[in-house]
Amino acid sequence: MLSLRFAIPTANTLTPPKIKPKPGLVVQTAWNQTDLFPSLPKRNDNKLQAATTDLSVAGDIPAEEVVELPAELSRELMPKHVAVIMDGNGRWARQRGLATSAGHEAGVKALRELVELCCQWGIQVLTVFAFSYENWIRPKVEVDFLMSLFERALKSEVESFSRGGIRISVIGDSTKLPTSLQKLINEVEETTKHNSRLQLIVAVSYSGKYDVVQACRSIAEKAKDGQIQLDDINESLIEQELETNCTEHPYPDLLIRTSGELRVSNFLLWQLAYTELFFAQELWPDFRKDEFVDALSSYQQRQRRYGGRH
Amino acid sequence: MWHLLHVTIHLCYFAINIANALESHLISKGLLRRYKSLHISKLQYLAIVIESEDCRTSNVIELLQWLADLGVKHVCLYDMEGILKKSKDFILEKFDGATLFQENDVLLDQPLMTLEFASFSDGKEAVAKAANVLFMKYLKSGSTSSYQGEQIFTESQMGEALKTVGGNGPEPDLLLVYGPARCHLGFPAWRIRYTEIQHMGPLKSMKYGSLIKAIYKFTMVQQNYGK
Numbered sequence: 001m002l003s004l005r006f007a008i009p010t011a012n013t014l015t016p017p018k019i020k021p022k023p024g025l026v027v028q029t030a031w032n033q034t035d036l037f038p039s040l041p042k043r044n045d046n047k048l049q050a051a052t053t054d055l056s057v058a059g060d061i062p063a064e065e066v067v068e069l070p071a072e073l074s075r076e077l078m079p080k081h082v083a084v085i086m087d088g089n090g091r092w093a094r095q096r097g098l099a100t101s102a103g104h105e106a107g108v109k110a111l112r113e114l115v116e117l118c119c120q121w122g123i124q125v126l127t128v129f130a131f132s133y134e135n136w137i138r139p140k141v142e143v144d145f146l147m148s149l150f151e152r153a154l155k156s157e158v159e160s161f162s163r164g165g166i167r168i169s170v171i172g173d174s175t176k177l178p179t180s181l182q183k184l185i186n187e188v189e190e191t192t193k194h195n196s197r198l199q200l201i202v203a204v205s206y207s208g209k210y211d212v213v214q215a216c217r218s219i220a221e222k223a224k225d226g227q228i229q230l231d232d233i234n235e236s237l238i239e240q241e242l243e244t245n246c247t248e249h250p251y252p253d254l255l256i257r258t259s260g261e262l263r264v265s266n267f268l269l270w271q272l273a274y275t276e277l278f279f280a281q282e283l284w285p286d287f288r289k290d291e292f293v294d295a296l297s298s299y300q301q302r303q304r305r306y307g308g309r310h
Numbered sequence: 311m312w313h314l315l316h317v318t319i320h321l322c323y324f325a326i327n328i329a330n331a332l333e334s335h336l337i338s339k340g341l342l343r344r345y346k347s348l349h350i351s352k353l354q355y356l357a358i359v360i361e362s363e364d365c366r367t368s369n370v371i372e373l374l375q376w377l378a379d380l381g382v383k384h385v386c387l388y389d390m391e392g393i394l395k396k397s398k399d400f401i402l403e404k405f406d407g408a409t410l411f412q413e414n415d416v417l418l419d420q421p422l423m424t425l426e427f428a429s430f431s432d433g434k435e436a437v438a439k440a441a442n443v444l445f446m447k448y449l450k451s452g453s454t455s456s457y458q459g460e461q462i463f464t465e466s467q468m469g470e471a472l473k474t475v476g477g478n479g480p481e482p483d484l485l486l487v488y489g490p491a492r493c494h495l496g497f498p499a500w501r502i503r504y505t506e507i508q509h510m511g512p513l514k515s516m517k518y519g520s521l522i523k524a525i526y527k528f529t530m531v532q533q534n535y536g537k
Contacts, residue, residue: 208499208503209503212437212468213463213468214463216441216444216463216468220444220445220448220459220463221459223445230442230445230446230449233441233445235435235438237438238434238437238438238441261531262506262531263502263504263505263506264507265503265504266503273433273434274495274496275493276492276493277493277494278492302490302491302492
């Protein structure tokens, strides 16, 4: 459906916009591109046999490189917080006759590119739905592979995140994650907590309903301790206890879901009330710069007409 | 150069508009074969979100009539400011084919459409009220251990608490957004976990063919629910 890719046309779009989009110039901070993760060992399970893609990139990007925005985009109208449901890795792999693991690896590459673009274009928070609470019902082999992939990706990226000024936060029910991954997450969050270029929030074992429930539980415990009065409990207090309280901008301005599915699947339920929803047809590994520009352009088109709504 | 780019973009949008209007016309006349038979039984509960500024009751009534013609049995009408709620009696009077949805109604096939009216207060405010119900339960239990907290603060307990405060209607299968922005404007979040969301454009430009297409598209979806 064309409306998935373009802003829905209304009468207003037939007149030239009042604000001319001008290419913004963004100064890029130091960013060293390293291998995402080393070649994976062979596995006996044919379905999840890892592809051995060489992900190394030669050379560092100079610290003060000036990056020009695509012509369609305006720096002033860039969303502060973008959320992404990264859907379609499995289908991508099946379409190519590859193992599911290859789809997830390709998905990690696409995420890396998106993180870089967000850094370059001045987006302050990027939240990605990496693994939902409902995904635990997937085959154990796939789940174990994904946990291993998260761990390897975090280990290999923590240094470049530190250099790139990226702060990592992980939200979700971490009690179900392997202990080694829980420990690594704590370390990475601690290591990067003072970074301010971009906050990358990774939702792992996350459920929007669970988020609300745990917020209420937190409040109950504070009320028990006398920190708050029962009469003070309202929506605002619940919002302060949601897992997205790790950022100054907890409400996404734009949500992108790939692979053509038109739902939020229990992601950030409370936080999405005023979020612009963009449903892209591409599978996640194919969602690259051009597709991201389309999504941002669609968002900015609406902001030009209805920017006063917030 | 910029003017040329703008003119090109606007011509593209114009062409898309024309194409969409033509397709919608063909669908509404039954000339496009695949839209002729809708598996409407798959659509158990439909939510319509309307931008409050666009809430013209004449348009709403026409939309309801279209939905009734298509066989949709249960509809929730939502706008943020509660304009539709305030016009509830008027809408029910003018639109013969509906009764008011009662909280404990089961979604059965019945001759008349059931209509629910919702607004922003049925969303986050209702969750806060439900949370207060759980807080009282927690404090009354006497034990305030974290184990007790985990037993009381669960998704199912929250769902039950929402029912007691009148904030837990059915989860819509499909949510159609009529408005300029592609956003659900605070529709009760607890209810839209797996809801298909489609943006229909402004209510004043609504088209019967577009409605059929949106419902048809929904009926073709297969959900994995995380698998």
